[in-house]
Amino acid sequence: MPEKAAAPMPHKGLLLRLLRILAWTLILVAVACAALYLAFGPARLAERLAPPPPTFPATVVTSPDVLVISTPTPTAPPADSGELVALMLESTADIWGEFLARGDFAYKQPKLQLYRGQVANPCRAKGQFSGPFYCSEGMQLYLDMDYLEALQRQSPELGSFALSYVIAREVGFHVQNLTGVNGWIKEFRQQGTSAEKLATAQSLLSDCLAGSWISYAQRKYAWLRPGDALPMLEAINALNKGRGASLPPLRDDPSNIDVQMRGEWLDQGITTGDPRECTLLFTSQVE
Template identity: 35%
Template sequence: MRWRGRRQSSNIEDRRGRSGGFSRGGLRPGGGLRLPVKSGGGLVTLLIVGAIAWFVFGINPIALFGGDIGGQGSYQTSQTGAGGGVQSTPGETDDFVATVLADTEDVWGRRFEEAGEIYPEPTLVLFNDRVQSACGIAGSATGPFYCPGDQQLYIDLTFFEQLQQQLNAPGDFAQAYVVAHEVGHHIQNLTGVLGRLNEARRTLPQDEANALSVRVELQADCYAGIWAHETRSAGYIEPGDIDEALNAAFQIGDDTLQRRSQGTVVPDSFTHGTSEQRQEWFRRGYETGDFGACDTLEGRL
């Protein structure tokens, strides 16, 4: 991805180095959205972590699917392209993430303006170890997430290392896909989808609530595809970029993650969609660039 020397977003709040990442008092109810990641010796399973995050902290397991990663305060040699992600010299990953966020602001700002609306830009919070949001307290093991309660994205940049080294999804565009996916949840919050999901899941049986979460997650993948479509039109896409995003979508599919972590697949527990579904909906957004083509919900919310 051609990102160096371009505009960077100013909507970044750096909480790294703060004790516990806390900068606000009190917890408020809300849902969040993310990606499951490996922690220590194994992959945190969707079923356990999703249940804890969703029902204890009010963080939607969708939050367990959105990831970034860079370094824990210090980076090593810079590496981009040829399958490598942005990881490295101090601040380089920060600059990359700020550039990708700026791209999403441009894309969705234009889309909202065309619809006669103003796009409220989300803030991206960088943290390490754990962080407090309006959705509750989250640790690094839960991965990047979006919190509707404060309209902020939260990222511990060490997730990028896990994305590349543990989830087999290298490349700077894989990392960009994760940021764009979380911004996709912000779009869903603005359009009322997340509010309707949180309302519906209070009364639905678990398997039906999971099925709705899958549809919401796939829509965020499709919105990430729209961002990629616009990025291509702007001339920032390099050969291999889309393959990196599609591979990342595959590696974080529920079936692939469950097969890797527990050796079996339990479809009723899916909250994000299969590898094939995630690739399909990202590709649909990328190829069409059409907001209407991302209707995964089909009137279900």
């Protein structure tokens, strides 16, 4: 009886061709994955997300009707410092919100924390601190009511203007945070600019941004008198330098910066009402 013929084996050449195609497919997939990683991987992703130099809108609404809130215009500042704080935060939100809406930014209120005398471990810093200051982490605005009231007592003729300015200046740090200035500062630091120089420039930038706010807010609040800006800064410096050694250190103390220079930056903001001019001053300061 004849034997059954064995089943035919796959052609060896066909198997080799299939293996070669599979190998080239795997190589192409690996190359594509490597290209995607280089284009969109962590290193390039960090580069793509790096904040560009901050830019502010080119135009500002100058009609006071647009910037005025619905409450009646006060004839005098509130006697209570807490009411003044609330009024100034409402005003800064109105003006900066209206202004930043014309750019690529949205204004978000900082988280307010009122305290008296001292606060422990703010902004991830160990110890007790005092005075007004801003923490970019968590967007927290700390206002020391003892400090504000001491300023009002020391210079009653400038008190409401000085308090309003102090609050607007700290909000200026918040605006820097919202518009990417903090990321811009990191880039300057990576390029070798000293931390001290950057801290001074950032402090002056907040002076200028406070001036930009005053430029528009003075239409509504009669106690904001730009002509008193330099005496006001000198009064704040005197308060900061005259504090007793027993008091906790000020978290934000600009009294080490020349008061004339601070006055020039503040005046730039008041005169132009244009934060873009403030960023130009900032760039000239750190470059």
